[in-house]
Amino acid sequence: MSLDSEAVSKIAHLARLGVEQSEYETYARNLSDILSFIEQLNSADTRDIEPMAHPLDASQRLRADEVAETNQREKFQRIAPRTEAGLYLVPKVID
Amino acid sequence: MLQKSISELAAGLRSGEFSSAELTQSFIDRIQRYDSQLNSVITLTDSAALDAAKAADARLKSGDVTALTGIPFLHKDIFCTDGVRTSCGSRMLDSFVAPYDATVTAKLKQAGAVMLGKTNMDEFAMGSSNETSFYGPVKNPWDQQRVPGGSSGGSAAAVAARLAPLATGTDTGGSIRQPAALCGITGIKPTYGRVSRYGMIAFASSLDQAGPLATSAQDAAIMLQAMAGFDPRDSTSIDQPVDQYAESLDDDLAGLTIGLPKEYFGAGLDTQVGAAVEAAVEAYKKLGAQVRDISLPNTSLAVPAYYVVAPAECSSNLSRMDGVRFGYRCEDPKDLEDLYVRSRGEGFGDEVKRRILVGTYALSAGYYDAYYLKAQQVRRLIRDDFVQAFKEVDIIMGPTSPGTAFRLGERCDDPVTMYLSDIYTIAVNLAGLPGMSIPAGMVDGLPVGLQLIGNYFEEARLLNAAHRYQQVSDWHTRMPAGFE
Numbered sequence: 001m002s003l004d005s006e007a008v009s010k011i012a013h014l015a016r017l018g019v020e021q022s023e024y025e026t027y028a029r030n031l032s033d034i035l036s037f038i039e040q041l042n043s044a045d046t047r048d049i050e051p052m053a054h055p056l057d058a059s060q061r062l063r064a065d066e067v068a069e070t071n072q073r074e075k076f077q078r079i080a081p082r083t084e085a086g087l088y089l090v091p092k093v094i095d
Numbered sequence: 096m097l098q099k100s101i102s103e104l105a106a107g108l109r110s111g112e113f114s115s116a117e118l119t120q121s122f123i124d125r126i127q128r129y130d131s132q133l134n135s136v137i138t139l140t141d142s143a144a145l146d147a148a149k150a151a152d153a154r155l156k157s158g159d160v161t162a163l164t165g166i167p168f169l170h171k172d173i174f175c176t177d178g179v180r181t182s183c184g185s186r187m188l189d190s191f192v193a194p195y196d197a198t199v200t201a202k203l204k205q206a207g208a209v210m211l212g213k214t215n216m217d218e219f220a221m222g223s224s225n226e227t228s229f230y231g232p233v234k235n236p237w238d239q240q241r242v243p244g245g246s247s248g249g250s251a252a253a254v255a256a257r258l259a260p261l262a263t264g265t266d267t268g269g270s271i272r273q274p275a276a277l278c279g280i281t282g283i284k285p286t287y288g289r290v291s292r293y294g295m296i297a298f299a300s301s302l303d304q305a306g307p308l309a310t311s312a313q314d315a316a317i318m319l320q321a322m323a324g325f326d327p328r329d330s331t332s333i334d335q336p337v338d339q340y341a342e343s344l345d346d347d348l349a350g351l352t353i354g355l356p357k358e359y360f361g362a363g364l365d366t367q368v369g370a371a372v373e374a375a376v377e378a379y380k381k382l383g384a385q386v387r388d389i390s391l392p393n394t395s396l397a398v399p400a401y402y403v404v405a406p407a408e409c410s411s412n413l414s415r416m417d418g419v420r421f422g423y424r425c426e427d428p429k430d431l432e433d434l435y436v437r438s439r440g441e442g443f444g445d446e447v448k449r450r451i452l453v454g455t456y457a458l459s460a461g462y463y464d465a466y467y468l469k470a471q472q473v474r475r476l477i478r479d480d481f482v483q484a485f486k487e488v489d490i491i492m493g494p495t496s497p498g499t500a501f502r503l504g505e506r507c508d509d510p511v512t513m514y515l516s517d518i519y520t521i522a523v524n525l526a527g528l529p530g531m532s533i534p535a536g537m538v539d540g541l542p543v544g545l546q547l548i549g550n551y552f553e554e555a556r557l558l559n560a561a562h563r564y565q566q567v568s569d570w571h572t573r574m575p576a577g578f579e
Binding site for chain 1: 330333422448453475526
């Protein structure tokens with residue numbers, strides 16, 4: 001599998017990840033190398049093999065539906081880039 | 096002081112031979128004196144450390160002590176530490192002061208261990224050489240032109256140079272064992288679910304595990320004891336009692352069956368590293384162990400499977416770094432999309448970006464079955480190889496890494512070659528098994544690591560086997576020159 005600059009641009013958009021246009025080619029080459037390396041997986045016969053989600057086949061535990069955490073909004077918002085009146089600020093979304 | 100075990104240091108603290116404040120100060124002095132050469136520490140928390148040491152001294156007088164009370168350690172900068180910058184080696188979190196403690200942080204605090212500071216690491220633990228850190232590469236104390244391994248490279252280099260007697264690490268594909276091997280120290284990655292991942296910044300959640308780095312198996316056992324255990328805050332934590340690791344350290348190895356996978360001794364293994372590993376296996380025979388050749392037929396598929404699963408999980412985990420609630424935000428975003436794109440583009444380094452892109456691609460519509468599902472199927476084949484092997488043997492042994500420490504910069508431009516540095520360690524994470532690396536020789540002045548792989552929850556058996564070897568060998572007592 002080989003990716004070109006256009007594909008890198010598309011994937012970067014899906015990931016909301018800024019990649020400089022001048023770097024597209026390098027990423028395309030690196031990613032193509034990685035993907036062709038990964039293609040070795042195709043040599044494995046995985047018919048009827050169940051995909052492994054957990055090494056011990058454990059499933060997610062449920063906990064009692066009780067309040068466990070206290071509200072620490074002010075503490076958590078102190079490390080936010082921008083807040084106002086208890087809200088996280090981002091650029092205007094709706095005109 | 097530098098050659099004393101944790102038990103000996105603890106005895107010295109209890110008898111009043113020295114105080115925790117004195118012990119802590121002596122390691123702070125070493126970090127200040129030597130770390131400019133290594134770059135192993137991102138944040139030195141010296142005044143908080145001295146406060147914690149004084150509290151430990153008071154606790155030592157009261158008699159309410161644990162094996163780690165008053166013992167200094169360095170903490171990988173991936174563990175959230177309340178009130179302390181927790182950078183994960185990234186510009187993205189350069190200004191992130193964690194608002195809470197990871198469970199591992201809290202447990203070590205409760206034990207009375209004294210945190211000296213936070214160690215350097217590959218950015219978001221993605222790397223095998225500690226060269227992807229925003230804070231610059233860590234140097235290997237055995238040869239400063241060479242890498243310490245990664246991603247727990249700062250922790251490994253610091254313990255090797257005795258800048259701290261203990262350090263924490265995390266291991267997603269070898270990140271405790273490979274740097275332990277390359278720096279000539281002891282490190283153990285426990286069974287998946289043995290140590291809580293709560294507050295440990297997630298890279299690949301189905302693979303990440305925390306563990307200790309130390310100069311001996313005996314010291315690692317003490318630290319792992321303090322770190323391990325069920326945690327309701329981690330939904331993948333396993334609710335099973337923790338063995339008393341110190342109790343079985345001296346058990347006889349007579350009758351122990353060691354399996355040597357033929358795939359771990361083939362092409363690609365440095366011949367001198369292979370010879371050192373074989374010599375260590377001979378030492379185990381003298382200790383009464385039996386050795387058997389085994390096969391793990393799907394070994395060659397482990398690295399490719401990992402480089403689907405790990406990037407896929409990382410692309411999902413790192414989506415929380417969006418410039419809104421914490422971490423780096425770009426200047427003057429023109430709209431919300433621009434805020435996300437530029438904050439992430441400017442906050443993440445190259446290797447993290449590569450993995451986010453690979454993961455996003457592998458999970459995108461139309462490719463999920465071909466990549467992620469296929470990799471998870473191969474993962475089961477890899478695990479089943481180990482399950483089969485452990486029907487016949489007690490411990491699997493082989494090299495930790497195919498070579499000794501490589502030169503800084505040597506593999507930076509070639510991701511796939513870098514990824515193959517972890518060829519012997521990655522399958523262990525995919526299978527969720529415990530694995531360990533101990534020093535087992537030197538090649539041209541550089542340490543060689545022996546890897547021990549155990550069955551699920553058999554950390555005690557690994558520590559026992561490692562300890563018995565360390566009683567008949569002295570590789571683990573050697574220190575790099577220039578740090579005396």
